[in-house]
Amino acid sequence: MTAEHQALLRDFDAGRKPALSRIISIVENERPGFRELLDVVHPRVGRAHRVGITGPPGAGKSTLTAALVTYYRARGERVGVVAVDPSSPFTGGALLGDRIRMNELALDDGVFIRSMATRGSLGGLALSTKEVADVLDAFGFGRIFVETVGVGQSELDVAAAADSTVVILVPESGDSVQAMKAGLLEASDIFVVNKADRPGAERMARELVQMLHLRMGKALRNVPAHHGVDLRRVGKREAAPESRDTVWEIPVLQTIAETGRGVPELAEALDRHLAWLDSSGVRTSLRQARLTDRVKEEVDRRLRRHVWLEQGGQALLDAALPDLAAGRATPYEVAARIVGIVESSVPPAG
């Protein structure tokens, strides 16, 4: 490790935000030495409660996240935010009022907000986002929000990699819910119908509850909102057999993020979910699954870097382009040739 990075880590350990910001930039952009930094901070990762916030564009994810940040700050907690949504006010993409609110939050010393601008080079945005959350975790933020525009699979994956995943919808999302139900149901720990003062909010909440029941194979009952469902069959949320808290009942909450209505109830549901994760043993399983995933993603990234950058795969591909374009070679033949160069080379161990 360079002397510069060692100095950075000392400042990081001393709780200095400029060092945090600098390390996050190095990690986000996979700059030289990023891996060593992640490796050094890794033993301190895992204490934070990670909350994924996802939902269709326009559902009010950023406003609700800001409301939650304000709520937790009032409780004296330190809060980190990683925003992947390109439309997020955190990235400057939204209304002026929202931006001002976010900027005010960001001035608070107990808050750190980072929007992911790039897609990462060889690891991809999903991996970089999780690594930035790791850095925030190691720095000592107790609560970390990861906000993604959650309709696509990779975005859903990022949110689902959190301890608790909140799926935010609005009354107008009716069609979307029907459409997305499979993926959303598997990812969500808490449903929120935001903008609950709009027409159709009650109906949507009721439909979500019914959908949860249907999905779980139970008889359709006329259940009130806030009633949950048996999730024994949903892998991620299945508790260890010895535990008595085998079931997390997915609540369907209603909020008006603009006014803060329903935010304390959402925070309370998050606390309950975290307590359940701990008591049921699910948090340990989640943590292990994340470690396994991280190894796999890091291996992929190393292999890509090895083949394309270090071993001249890119040059070989460039040389093959005329043959490819003329139909004298297929992509599968060229790929086999490039993979063949791994044969004669040794990837660096460090």
Add this chain to the structure above:
Amino acid sequence: MTAEHQALLRDFDAGRKPALSRIISIVENERPGFRELLDVVHPRVGRAHRVGITGPPGAGKSTLTAALVTYYRARGERVGVVAVDPSSPFTGGALLGDRIRMNELALDDGVFIRSMATRGSLGGLALSTKEVADVLDAFGFGRIFVETVGVGQSELDVAAAADSTVVILVPESGDSVQAMKAGLLEASDIFVVNKADRPGAERMARELVQMLHLRMGKALRNVPAHHGVDLRRVGKREAAPESRDTVWEIPVLQTIAETGRGVPELAEALDRHLAWLDSSGVRTSLRQARLTDRVKEEVDRRLRRHVWLEQGGQALLDAALPDLAAGRATPYEVAARIVGIVESSVPPAG
């Protein structure tokens, strides 16, 4: 290649749909021999016009795709459909009426519909989808629709890998459009405001046109719908310098897929776009970019298979789990160990 696969290819060459269906299954699931099959059919790939259909859930992508299929069938064209959207009626996820319509289409001998059920094993859904489209292309379908729920990046990537990408919105997508504009603008060749009989359709079409202008850095003008924009600065659509057709003006169309209104105009726009791709030289560039991408994706898939399956990476990871869980090893150390096994091994060349 096995005798069974050789027989399959003979039937495939003779235009027999059961062979097509069987080969697609082998490719989709990356069954043994899938790579040889793709390699053999590859020289016949590239004649079809590939059309990506994407947009938020509930926009009517499937209904519009079905309407387009019906339209092209009436013109005597053979049409293939690959649906990635898990909510698609092609996958049985939607209303009964839609499903019946799709089933009727599927009975037509000039139509082949495939919904992608799995995520692929080591290549991922995006790669498998493109390979299934390749097989349909090689079989001789002149028009291939790839339908994805296009809000997430990977879904957008799949649609954007087509020759022509149609982004479908509904009047209610207002918020979404603001939110998604960067990704959508870069991916789209044609915008469609579907359900154009609903309130706000005209306004949304107008806003889209204005957004296109803003994005291109031009002064905001009060332009009518159907007016296009200068796209010289959009990479994908930039024509070769010697060509005079340097600009594709992205049309903003309005349709009512349920009744078929606007479908002939959309088909006409697709024809114009295809003609432009050819005359401008952009189609050649697109084709070369796709070949390059395919090599990269195939290399990644081979490396993953090599490390995880053939060289015991999975076993090494499993053995490291206790150390990982106990914090005695970081994911980065374990990944370095697994990458190290590539050192002592030779990937198969074939």
